[in-house]
Amino acid sequence: MAEVIVPKLEWRDVSKRFDGPQVLAGLDLAVAPGRSLVIIGGSGQGKSVAIKIALGLIPADSGQVLIDGVDVAGLSAQDHAQFFARVGMLFQGGALFDSLSVWENIAFRLINAERMPRREAKARALEVLGLVRLGSHVADLYPSELSGGMQKRVGLARAIIGNPEILFFDEPTTGLDPITASAINALIRDRVSSLGCTAVSITHDLASARTIADEIAMLHQGRIVWRGDAHELDTTDNPHIRQFVDGRADGPINADV
Numbered sequence: 001m002a003e004v005i006v007p008k009l010e011w012r013d014v015s016k017r018f019d020g021p022q023v024l025a026g027l028d029l030a031v032a033p034g035r036s037l038v039i040i041g042g043s044g045q046g047k048s049v050a051i052k053i054a055l056g057l058i059p060a061d062s063g064q065v066l067i068d069g070v071d072v073a074g075l076s077a078q079d080h081a082q083f084f085a086r087v088g089m090l091f092q093g094g095a096l097f098d099s100l101s102v103w104e105n106i107a108f109r110l111i112n113a114e115r116m117p118r119r120e121a122k123a124r125a126l127e128v129l130g131l132v133r134l135g136s137h138v139a140d141l142y143p144s145e146l147s148g149g150m151q152k153r154v155g156l157a158r159a160i161i162g163n164p165e166i167l168f169f170d171e172p173t174t175g176l177d178p179i180t181a182s183a184i185n186a187l188i189r190d191r192v193s194s195l196g197c198t199a200v201s202i203t204h205d206l207a208s209a210r211t212i213a214d215e216i217a218m219l220h221q222g223r224i225v226w227r228g229d230a231h232e233l234d235t236t237d238n239p240h241i242r243q244f245v246d247g248r249a250d251g252p253i254n255a256d257v
Contacts, residue, residue, distance in 0.1 A: 006069045008033040008198040009054065009166055014063035015222070016049055023049050025222030027063070036192055036199040038213035038230075040206070040244065042253055045219050047202040051168050054200070055087065056080065067166070085113070088159035088197075090188075092171040094151040096143040096158075103129075103139040106157045128157045131194075132187060149180035153187070160191055167192060169201035173208045185211040206245060209233070218244065220253065 007030035016024040023046040031037045039047050052058045054065050056072060064071045072083060096105045104111070106128055107121035116124075126136050132153040143151055152172065159167060172188060173181035185208050192199045192212075201212050209216055210230055217227040218240055226238040233245060243251030 005032055007031055007066070008035075008068060009200065010064075010066045010069075011050060011054065012064045012066060014050070014053060014060045014065065016046070016053065016058070016061050022222050024053075024060070027219075027223060029217060029224055029227075031198050031200060033198055034196055036189075036201070036212055036214045038201045038203060038209040038216050039219055040203065040209055040216060041219040042244070043204075046222050047219055048170065050219070051170060051200065051202060055089065055168065056084075081113075085109075085162060086165045087168070088162060088164035088166070089168045090152070090155045090159045090170065090172055092174055094143070094155045096151060096154060098143055101140050101142055102146070102154050105143065105154060106161055108158065109162055124161060125157070128161045129154075131160070131191065132157045147180075148175055149184065152176065152180075152184050156184075156187065156191065160195065163195060165197050167195075167197050167199045169199065169203075169212070171203055171205075172201065172212075173203065173205050178207075181205065181208065182211075188212055206233070 010030040011027045014024050014027040015022065027050060039050065041047055049058070053060050064073065066072070067083060072080070075083060097108070100108070103122050103125040106125040110116040110121040110124060111118060126139055129136060129139060134150065134153050138146065138150065146154065169188060173184055176184060189212055203209055210233065213230040215227065216230055216233055217224050220240055225240045226236065228236060233241065239252050243253050
């Protein structure tokens with residue numbers, strides 16, 4: 001009998017509506033342990049909302065989000081805090097604290113949630129800086145003194161400092177030039193592989209998706225309309241994927257103009 005693999009992360013029939021139209025309409029999506037899934041789709045299709053619901057930042061109207069088969073909505077406050085300790089997040093804009101130095105940004109969780117002594121937290125931050133290929137000389141700088149690519153690396157360092165089981169990436173290459181974006185993509189892939197964690201990314205950048213992903217899923221009108229291995233992106237005849245990849249105005253996806 002084949003072994004049943006419990007998904008590391010699963011959205012099960014998740015729906016969400018704000019004041020306007022339905023954003024998620026029964027989203028069903030699961031990610032196996034150690035896999036990297038990239039969610040693509042047009043603007044306003046619910047990609048960021050799906051991640052925010054998984055993180056518990058906004059509630060779903062209905063449905064469940066499960067981690068290792070456990071519904072996170074039913075967790076106690078203490079268990080929910082422990083859940084967040086298992087998760088890392090690289091935000092689209094970096095979301096670094098302007099008033100904190102680089103090392104304090106990276107070690108923010110260690111200092112404020114885990115109450116680690118500052119000397120020990122800084123030593124750990126310096127170690128993680130090396131993992132994202134930044135030197136210790138940037139540790140005492142402030143975010144405003146860094147380039148966009150360096151800020152992304154600092155954000156990645158903050159995301160991985162707790163050795164998370166699940167990593168979320170929100171448009172990790174937005175605003176970066178192609179060379180820097182390629183370097184960030186390679187670094188993300190390297191760190192995800194080294195950690196052996198599960199990764200979920202959302203992006204409009206198909207070059208990024210091809211580099212980061214084991215699997216790609218397309219979200220349209222609140223549901224998954226296609227899912228496949230990354231290499232299938234260029235061979236599938238799914239009309240949604242073909243329109244998205246080819247950048248055509250005509251097709252099942254209405255241009256948001």
